[in-house]
Amino acid sequence: MSIEATYMGSRLHIEAADADNLAYFAHCARHDFHLQSCTACRKLRYPPTSACPWCATLASEWQAVPGTGRVHSLTVVQSALSPAFREFVPYAVLLVDLDTQLGHLESDDALRVIGNLCTPDGRLAPAGDVGAVRIGRRVRMVFTDVAPGLALPQWTLDDT
Amino acid sequence: MSAGAHGLRDKYAIAGVGETPYVKGAGRTTRSMAVEALRRAIDDAGLQPSDVDGLMSYQSNDSVLSSTVSGDLGLRLNYFADVYGGGTSIETLIGVATGVIEAGMCSTVAIFRSMNGYSGLRMSGSGAAPAAPMTGEALHSHVYGWQNPAQRYAPAFVRHMHDFGTTSAQAAAVRAIHSEHASNNPKALYRQRVSVDHVLASRPICTPLRLLDCCVETDSAAAVIVTGAARARDCRHHPVLIRAVVGRVSKPRLDMHFQSGPIALAAGRFGSDRLWAHAGVAPHEIDVTGAYDAFTFTTLMQFEAFGFCAPGAGGTYVSDGTIRLGGKRPNNTSGGQLCEGYTHGINLVIENVRQLRHDVDDSCALGAEGRRMHTHDYREGGCRQVIAPQLAANLGWGGPQTASAIVLRRE
Numbered sequence: 118m119s120i121e122a123t124y125m126g127s128r129l130h131i132e133a134a135d136a137d138n139l140a141y142f143a144h145c146a147r148h149d150f151h152l153q154s155c156t157a158c159r160k161l162r163y164p165p166t167s168a169c170p171w172c173a174t175l176a177s178e179w180q181a182v183p184g185t186g187r188v189h190s191l192t193v194v195q196s197a198l199s200p201a202f203r204e205f206v207p208y209a210v211l212l213v214d215l216d217t218q219l220g221h222l223e224s225d226d227a228l229r230v231i232g233n234l235c236t237p238d239g240r241l242a243p244a245g246d247v248g249a250v251r252i253g254r255r256v257r258m259v260f261t262d263v264a265p266g267l268a269l270p271q272w273t274l275d276d277t
Numbered sequence: 278m279s280a281g282a283h284g285l286r287d288k289y290a291i292a293g294v295g296e297t298p299y300v301k302g303a304g305r306t307t308r309s310m311a312v313e314a315l316r317r318a319i320d321d322a323g324l325q326p327s328d329v330d331g332l333m334s335y336q337s338n339d340s341v342l343s344s345t346v347s348g349d350l351g352l353r354l355n356y357f358a359d360v361y362g363g364g365t366s367i368e369t370l371i372g373v374a375t376g377v378i379e380a381g382m383c384s385t386v387a388i389f390r391s392m393n394g395y396s397g398l399r400m401s402g403s404g405a406a407p408a409a410p411m412t413g414e415a416l417h418s419h420v421y422g423w424q425n426p427a428q429r430y431a432p433a434f435v436r437h438m439h440d441f442g443t444t445s446a447q448a449a450a451v452r453a454i455h456s457e458h459a460s461n462n463p464k465a466l467y468r469q470r471v472s473v474d475h476v477l478a479s480r481p482i483c484t485p486l487r488l489l490d491c492c493v494e495t496d497s498a499a500a501v502i503v504t505g506a507a508r509a510r511d512c513r514h515h516p517v518l519i520r521a522v523v524g525r526v527s528k529p530r531l532d533m534h535f536q537s538g539p540i541a542l543a544a545g546r547f548g549s550d551r552l553w554a555h556a557g558v559a560p561h562e563i564d565v566t567g568a569y570d571a572f573t574f575t576t577l578m579q580f581e582a583f584g585f586c587a588p589g590a591g592g593t594y595v596s597d598g599t600i601r602l603g604g605k606r607p608n609n610t611s612g613g614q615l616c617e618g619y620t621h622g623i624n625l626v627i628e629n630v631r632q633l634r635h636d637v638d639d640s641c642a643l644g645a646e647g648r649r650m651h652t653h654d655y656r657e658g659g660c661r662q663v664i665a666p667q668l669a670a671n672l673g674w675g676g677p678q679t680a681s682a683i684v685l686r687r688e
Contacts, residue, residue: 124420127411129411129420130410130412131412131416132412135412135413138413138416142416162536163533164414164533166532189535190435191484192423192431192432192483193483195480195481195482195483196481196483198401198402198424208422210421210422210431212432225539226536226537227536229536231418232421233421233422252435252439
């Protein structure tokens with residue numbers, strides 16, 4: 118079944134035929150991050166794809182992945198496009214190296230998961246946190262609930 | 278070396294170039310502008326419309342198609358194609374044009390880009406909100422307020438600063454130098470010279486980009502004519518030969534290229550060896566460049582990718598005077614997309630064609646036969662003709678993940 122939702126003033130749509138994204142976001146909705154694991158080479162990939170980028174095998178299965186990592190790069194947006202995001206500037210978009218599979222691929226490759234810097238309950242982080250985030254900072258995954266079957270993976274500062 | 282890989286070197290030429298004014302608010306259709314740019318390019322070549330039997334364009338669902346334009350000009354085509362895309366397209370399509378002529382499919386190809394990039398679809402996304410819902414890949418990108426090119430490329434720029442110590446001031450030098458060039462280009466949209474300090478004091482957009490790090494959204498159309506070298510010798514201007522092309526070279530994981538590193542290095546490094554081998558020259562032999570300047574940072578990353586400097590040394594290369602008029606290898610002497618106008622790269626190629634003709638359209642006085650008497654005095658409002666350039670290279674950018682390049686030679 119397809120999913121229609123509204124988030125930050127934008128309409129989101131996952132069509133019924135998009136089984137990979139439906140499964141991905143269903144796991145997120147349970148706050149239980151999963152990625153596709155190739156049935157042949159066992160490598161994980163992000164985001165959902167129709168084949169394995171490493172060996173082109175079509176089949177995959179969903180595997181739980183810990184939501185921990187380190188900021189690889191980022192941008193802090195001061196001039197937002199959509200009115201909804203404008204209320205939250207500055208906001209940070211983080212590109213995060215997952216701890217999982219790090220160093221198992223080519224030396225500069227990693228599972229790099231996009232998300233906003235958020236509070237632990239999944240709201241866009243206040244300016245103080247945005248100003249403090251740097252490359253190399255530890256972060257952990259949190260979720261923003263959007264609709265039944267759809268939550269967005271996000272990041273929050275990990276002080277543990 | 279047998280024919281084939283290098284067999285087309287210098288066999289084809291760019292014989293004509295044309296454009297409409299670079300403006301904000303053209304008040305015209307992309308169809309009207311495309312037809313004018315093509316007519317100007319055909320006239321510039323000294324050809325008749327009936328000589329053009331191939332037509333190509335590139336666009337982002339924001340422009341008129343070849344099939345409409347051809348009728349307006351009364352062309353009967355033996356080949357046409359419209360390609361989706363922005364930066365990297367012009368170099369690629371010039372290469373494709375040489376291929377289809379070589380295949381015997383047609384004899385002379387016109388390529389155009391027409392865009393109301395200010396009045397219509399704005400690449401910054403600051404125009405009308407998109408009607409279509411976010412789906413597929415956008416659910417892993419746009420949904421996070423990570424949408425337009427500035428936002429999407431910024432992590433590569435930030436990582437470049439982290440890995441190599443590149444500074445905002447070094448990048449800002451690109452804008453400052455291109456603004457000097459634009460001050461000598463009467464048709465540039467922004468002719469006012471700006472300093473590095475002006476760039477650093479401009480409004481923040483998204484780290485590390487400020488307003489003056491970003492190109493100028495423009496309404497315009499531009500066109501080039503590709504034909505055989507022999508035919509070009511009978512055209513109006515000194516032939517500019519196509520030495521080598523690489524087009525739409527991509528990084529691994531083109532879809533989500535940040536999965537594959539190093540993210541601070543651009544895709545051009547995957548095409549550099551092929552480009553220079555086919556061109557039969559090295560970067561240090563190039564006299565004038567057209568490194569894509571959608572943003573200040575894209576320019577310095579392109580120079581690294583195509584071997585004009587070492588990886589990580591782009592910040593120094595763009596700020597040490599090399600790329601300034603009068604420097605060792607000036608870049609975007611028109612002012613580029615940061616100042617002349619943003620056309621997804623075609624104007625940067627047109628400028629270098631004019632440089633290699635030794636006849637850029639600056640304010641120098643006209644002499645006999647309508648050619649300018651260039652003074653090579655690069656002060657504000659003066660000349661922008663490089664002294665006797667023989668080789669030019671354009672380095673196209675479609676994001677950190679996609680690159681193109683072309684090497685041109687004055688016959």
